[in-house]
Amino acid sequence: MPTPILTFRPMGIDKISTLLARNQSHWRPISLAFGQSDFPIQEYVDLTLQAPEVEKVLGYGDISGQMSLRKKISSFYASTLGIDIPAAQILITDGATGALVLALGLLVRRGSEVIIPAVGYAAYPRIVKMFGGIPISAPLDAEFNLSPHRLRNLITAKTAAIIVNSPGNPHGNIASREMLAEIASFGIPVIFDEVYQLMTFAGDFAPSGTQLPGEHFIVNGFAKSFAVPGLRIGFVIVPSSLAEAAESMKVLLNICPNLPGQLLTERLLERSRLLLKAHRSYLGRSHKVFLAACDRYSVPVIRNSQAGFYGIILLPEGMDSMKAASILAKDYALATAPGTDFAETDPGFLRVNFTKSPQDVSEGVLRITEFLEKVNSGICDRRSRSVAKGLSRAKGD
Numbered sequence: 001m002p003t004p005i006l007t008f009r010p011m012g013i014d015k016i017s018t019l020l021a022r023n024q025s026h027w028r029p030i031s032l033a034f035g036q037s038d039f040p041i042q043e044y045v046d047l048t049l050q051a052p053e054v055e056k057v058l059g060y061g062d063i064s065g066q067m068s069l070r071k072k073i074s075s076f077y078a079s080t081l082g083i084d085i086p087a088a089q090i091l092i093t094d095g096a097t098g099a100l101v102l103a104l105g106l107l108v109r110r111g112s113e114v115i116i117p118a119v120g121y122a123a124y125p126r127i128v129k130m131f132g133g134i135p136i137s138a139p140l141d142a143e144f145n146l147s148p149h150r151l152r153n154l155i156t157a158k159t160a161a162i163i164v165n166s167p168g169n170p171h172g173n174i175a176s177r178e179m180l181a182e183i184a185s186f187g188i189p190v191i192f193d194e195v196y197q198l199m200t201f202a203g204d205f206a207p208s209g210t211q212l213p214g215e216h217f218i219v220n221g222f223a224k225s226f227a228v229p230g231l232r233i234g235f236v237i238v239p240s241s242l243a244e245a246a247e248s249m250k251v252l253l254n255i256c257p258n259l260p261g262q263l264l265t266e267r268l269l270e271r272s273r274l275l276l277k278a279h280r281s282y283l284g285r286s287h288k289v290f291l292a293a294c295d296r297y298s299v300p301v302i303r304n305s306q307a308g309f310y311g312i313i314l315l316p317e318g319m320d321s322m323k324a325a326s327i328l329a330k331d332y333a334l335a336t337a338p339g340t341d342f343a344e345t346d347p348g349f350l351r352v353n354f355t356k357s358p359q360d361v362s363e364g365v366l367r368i369t370e371f372l373e374k375v376n377s378g379i380c381d382r383r384s385r386s387v388a389k390g391l392s393r394a395k396g397d
Contacts, residue, residue, distance in 0.1 A: 008126050012322050012338040019329035027333035032352040032364045034337075035169070037227040037309055039282045039355065045271055047228075047264055057259035063251050065092020065235070069262045072269045073235060080198075080272075083210045089243050091250055092235050092257040096195045096221035097123055099236035101130075103191050103217040104161065105249055106242060108133040112160035115151060119144060119343045121169050121193065133160065137344060143304055144171040148182040161189045167196040167206050170342050170351040171312055172305030174200070177207035184212045191217045195234075196308040198225040198276055201284040206307060215239040224309070226268045226275060231261035283309070283355065290354035293365040299372070302349075313350045313368060315339075316375065321346050324371070332367040 013033050020029055041047070049057075064070070070087040077083045093099040100123060108114060110132030116124040118137040125135035136159075138151045146164065164183055166175035184190050192209030197220065200206055209218050221234030238246045268275060290311045294301040302312035313336075315324055321339035328334045328350075337351040350368070354361050 006130065008129070011122060012325065012341045013335075015322075016325050016329045016335050016338065019326060020333065020335040023330060023333045025331060025333050027367070028363075029333045029335075030356075030360045030364050030367075031335040032354070032356060032361070033335040035224070035309055035353060036229050037224065037279070037283070037353075037355040038357065039227040039279045041227045041268075041275065041279075044275055044278060045268055047267070049260060049263070053263060054260075057263055059259075061256040061259045061262065063256055064247050065090070065257050066259070066262050066266075069266050069269075070235075072266055076269055076272060077210060080205065081208055081210060083208075085210060085237055086240070089237055089240055090235055091238065091243075091246055092233065092262060093221075093250070094234065094254060094257060095223060095229070095232045096193070096219050096234035097127075098232075098253065099219040099221065099234045100124075100191070100193065101127055102236055102246060102250055102253060103219060103238070104128060104131055104133070105253075106238075106246060107161045107189055107191075109160070111158060113156060113158040114160055115154050115162045115188075117146065117163070117165055117168065119168075119171065119347055120163075120165050122341045124163055125344075134158075138162075144168055144173040144302075146175060146179065146183070148179060151183060152186060155186060155188060159188050161191055162186070163191045163193060164209070165193040167199065167307035169196065169308060170310045170337070171302060172196070172308040172310060174206045174306045177211065180207055180209060181212055184209065184214050184216060189216060190214070191219060193219045195219065195221055195224050198280075199283060199309070200280060200307040201287055202280070210237065215241065222265055222268060225279065226265075226272075227279065228264070228268070231264055232258050233261045233265045283307075286355045286358075286361070287311075289358045290352070290361050290365070293362040296362075297365055297369040299365055299369055309353050309355045311352045311354045313352060313365075315348045315350065316372070317348065319348060319375070321348060321350060324375075325350060328368065328371055332371055334364050334367045336364075336368075 070090045074085050074087045077085050104127050108131040112133040113136050114128045114133050115136045115138050118139050128135045197206045218237035223229035300314040325336050325338040339347040339349040
């Protein structure tokens with residue numbers, strides 16, 4: 001009998017985008033769904049390619065990425081974190097998701113277990129299953145913190161890796177360096193997903209797995225930090241003992257990363273200090289606009305986000321987040337990301353991107369408010385009818 005074809009549940013965010021595109025309401029369409037910052041990077045760096053530069057990027061490049069870019073990334077870590085990372089351990093990938101695929105491909109075998117956050121990036125369990133592994137959800141507390149003690153209790157003889165995402169998607173919480181160090185000490189390879197590590201609203205960058213001892217993997221990229229997801233440039237830092245194996249596997253995923261994207265990323269890195277300062281300031285202002293809108297309309301929201309692009313709006317208890325997001329897209333012309341995209345069990349929230357224009361963010365929160373008021377009104381009406389029916393029965397007894 002042939003092996004069943006591996007399939008995955010469709011991403012809710014894709015369905016929501018389709019519903020928004022088909023929307024026939026009187027509302028102006030607004031999308032707060034996808035993880036792309038509206039920071040105007042082109043105002044700070046010239047991203048055009050001249051004819052001589054185009055000629056250089058039409059052929060094949062190096063399997064693991066151009067050495068010039070890998071060296072610039074190495075220098076970037078040295079200047080920002082004081083960490084010396086040999087360029088040979090840095091492999092350029094098709095975005096950070098490509099880096100995740102490469103890291104998990106090196107570690108996972110059929111039947112392997114990979115511990116992932118119970119609320120996190122939707123690709124984690126899918127990639128693990130793609131390699132025949134079994135995702136094991138590590139519970140988070142009410143503020144989306146991992147518990148090293150509870151995580152340790154999930155480790156078995158089959159555990160191949162632990163994925164730690166800090167700052168986290170969708171919640172923006174940051175794990176302390178002490179917490180990361182404790183997890184790194186368990187003797188299990190850790191994949192540190194750090195795509196939002198540079199995107200703190202204020203203060204220092206978030207702690208990095210590069211600052212810890214051990215044979216671990218760092219997944220990162222510049223789509224988020226430089227607001228250029230279309231360039232599709234990510235990277236993985238691998239243990240020195242696995243650098244050769246990583247390159248051997250990478251050639252099976254793609255012959256070489258996007259050359260124009262690599263060239264432009266080098267240009268961005270040359271101005272990284274200015275860009276990151278401006279972008280982080282932009283994120284901090286955008287987060288304040290979002291929280292102010294939620295306060296103005298009394299929308300329940302998680303307030304402890306410290307990095308990234310996202311706000312978490314809490315739904316009434318028991319409400320299906322996919323259904324809520326679908327209604328918002330169809331009836332209110334507003335796209336949000338349903339909580340079901342980030343957890344096996346519906347966590348009961350909507351993720352919204354607060355880096356869009358202040359007008360769109362405020363208007364989006366207002367539409368969510370109107371939706372929730374209508375829902376709550378319906379709940380009250382049903383309760384009133386239920387009470388009236390009960391009283392009627394009581395009078396008849």
